[in-house]
Amino acid sequence: MNRIDKCFAELSANGRKALITFITAGDPDLETTEKTVLEMFDSGADIIELGVPFSDPIAEGVTIQKSSLRSLKNGTTLDHIFTTVENIRKKTDKPLLLMMYLNTIFVYGTDKFFSICKDKGIDGVIVPDMPYEERDELLPYATKYGIHTINLVSPASHERIRKIAADSKGFLYCVSSNGVTGVRSNFDTDFNEFFSLIKENASCPCCVGFGISSPEQAKQMSSYCDGVIVGSAIVKIMESEGAGCVKHVGEFTKSIADAI
């Protein structure tokens, strides 16, 4: 059984919501990435997304764009990240995903990529520039190695939500509001309408992300679905604290975990 499915089954049995956190691998360095991942798991994160840096991350706001560039400047490659994942896997059995752009998979070699994901212990991938219609680019390979490709829906998806939600595995990534990643002070989405359409159709748990930056927001947003995803707010802490970020990220993670 895929670790993501196992995780949601346990959460559901305990009546708990999932906390999914994101950091960019290799920012400020891969050693810190490893420590931060373990610290976040210890502080209440259920699932962690590792961002694979890309030169042109079109779905990201400024915070993750900058983080991605810092990581690339450090010379981080996908192979380095796989080594880090291998190290993390020796210490935890919790679900790990890669969040990355399609070109970084395609150029690496799609079959080879998913084969290594399986070997190193990656459970799923989130690819923001691969819409549902182009899923055959990855899905046959991902399925072959038992890796989930996570579908996304956003408020602008409207009726598309029906078919996408009905054909999802692992969890459905619900984008809180139209736009790129990054902290938002408020949302202009009608969440009741958005999530009722999602829940009517979803074939797996649903988690909400994009712009969630405080325990209060996390608590409010988690009431609509099965979990929350927090990214830019953590990357911001890492940006200001550098290699000394681990403890601060842990405290922040705990504050969110306690709130939901």
Next chain:
Amino acid sequence: MNKTGRFGDFGGQYVPETVMNAVSELEDAYNRYKDDPDFIRELNELYHNYANRPSLLYFAEKMTNDLGGAKIYIKREDLNHTGSHKINNVLGQILLAKRMGKKRIIAETGAGQHGVATATVCALFGLECCVYMGIEDTKRQSLNVYRMELLGAKVVPVDSGTGTLKDAINEAMRDWCTNIETTFYCIGSVMGPHPYPQMVRDFQKVISAEIRTQIMEKEGRLPDCVVACVGGGSNAMGAFYNFIPDESVRLVGAEAAGRGADTPMNAATLTNGSTGIFHGMKSIFLQDNYGQIAPVYSISAGLDYPGIGPEHANLWKTGRADYMAVTDEEAVCAFEYLSRVEGIIPAIESAHAVAAALKIAPAMSRDQIMVINLSGRGDKDVYSIARYRGHDIENS
């Protein structure tokens, strides 16, 4: 091309979920209006009475005699209103946007020609216009920045990444994701997700339709060679399209080799690139072994893009078109050559096509015919060519 917008292996719709509905709506609107008599009538009316079409097909007699090879004709897209071929596409897209009820238009621009064309047509139709432009390009093309502002557009300098065309596209896509319900993204080249490559080509194919009619009138036969410069590739697709079925017509694209295709400072996508998926399309890109998009360089702000439209990738892969890499130095020499010999100052982008013609034409025979698509005028480039030649005319 099949339903999902493929040209052979290339094309597709690789965009974030948030913009998928907008892309589908655009596809529906385009399919609905492209054969609609009212739409076609309104577009042709604007082509003729606003954009100054048909553009001239000029016999370059002095150049022909000087090179001693093929008979050379120049398709004068530089004489269009706003000074380049970009207006053809923008008029089409803005008419669509109007019919779709969109009030806010965004665009990316490299050299500023597409930005100027978009700002112009938005002024004409009273639409809000926001143009993203790499910060490096705003410096190289400050004249065009001011032109856009005169026309009422907001120009947003983009300082992320390399501060050039690809970064302007990234930022325009981020804006589109954020304002998807109100905003129409007017892409300037035959690139991006389906339906853009097909739609932009259809709005530009008027170029080859006119060349065909004009050359038949003048020469009674088709040309042997059509040459155009290629960044994303919109003027070249426009100039090539109606000749693709005619195997006797050689199609040549001139891409930017910058300081040399064998140096790190180039934008020669088909010479040095490989297949990838970026900016909504599967095509050929300049990138490293991990799929990181390469920083590119050319003296031409309109050609320094690390990819190429998917239909060109297919014409290249199937061998239907040839692509040559032209260096900065060759392009600047061609810029000066055409100015002196024919009294026509070409855009530095178009000068890449002239440079390719200077290599090819002398080896052709006198009874053969070549058409150079002169995609734009060179006034905007005078400062940077002077700078390239070591003259500081900006501060004198």
